Amino acid sequence: MQLESLSIEELAALRDKVTQTLADKVAARQKELLAESDKLGALVTSKPSTARPKRSPKYQKGSDVWSGMGSQPAFVKQHLALGGTLDDLKVSA
Secondary structure, eight states: OOGGGSOHHHHHHHHHHHHHHHHHHHHHHHHHHHHHHHHHHHHHHTSOOOOOOOOOOSEEETTEEEOSOSSOOHHHHHHHHTTOOHHHHBOOO
16 A cells, blocks of 8 residues: 555545554453453462361360460460470360
8 A cells, every 4th residue: 555645535534444443453352351361360269278177176274275286375385384294285085
């Protein structure tokens, strides 16, 4: 296409057509990307839960309980520091 040979009116019409075509293509691409984003969002939010079941307490002193997993809580440390043993705190089955 020889742009130099087109009249001002023809160039303006061509510009308008290109602008509209570009706007249509951008809108279609945005729609595609939004659909893809929704798919990816569904994949991310539907992953299996990694929550662990609650463990039953193995040690207890009053209302304080400990499952035996993780760091020793303050009530266990205090009991041990005063000469007690873990067997003293063991929950009977």
